[in-house]
Amino acid sequence: MSEQTTSTASKSGKAKWIVIAAILLFIGFAFKFLLPSGYSNDLSRIGKGQATLVHVRDNQTVQSHDLLAVMDGIRDHYADQVEFMLVDHNTPQGSGFMATHNALRTNLVLLDAQGNLVKVIHAPQSEESLSQEIDAMLSGAK
Template sequence: MSTLNNTSHKKKNIWPKLITFSFILLVIVIAVSLLPRGFSQDLSVIGQGTKALVLVHDGNVLQSADTMVAMNAVRDDFEERVAFIVADINTPEGKRFADSHGFGPAALAFFAANGDRLQLLYSEQTGESLRQHLNTTFSYNY
């Protein structure tokens, strides 16, 4: 008879563990969904019919990180018309891109759909200043 009581007691204890596990899993899913999306590193998009904004990123340069935050702040408003690309200078592709265009770390380059460079910035950007540059350079009104 004591074996029967132990079995039913074990079944009752599984529910709090299952609820706790489900809650933790839900919190993890929500947290991951709130993380900022990464930026494309596909530089082959430039000149292929889509306007592009390219940041030559160096994780060791604070201005580069601040500009990435500004890009993230305006991306939702422009991403249907502008490709947001990061050329990480610490990767072979990013280094090759920066060298071929003569860009240094934290360069922010605006490219027309045909691949022509329209503007190059090295100044620190905020979300609002970047929005103004995108509107002016690409003739948008966001």
């Protein structure tokens, strides 16, 4: 009888680990596919000859997710002229960037090709309004 109990316990132990492994695998895939892709967080690239738009991201706010959708909508149009970046407000890098540029969570920061601050944008509502800001920066840089 105890051999059967040990066998059952062993099977339930294996099943438990299989379920845990499956959950961890699912979480890993979810992070890979749900996190924004194609956005650098390498702020050392700012000022290297291309204008930059940095989204100070707060993943806990709807505003931040909405801004990311707006950026996604126009990014391809400006791909040759503007580098689109994300920085998390909750990291030392993000906090330093915010302090340097007087930016808040969920702001967009426009920087010219030399890395000079052009404007801090407070949550544009549409792709059109963000495009107007970028166009104004690009035309002023010429």
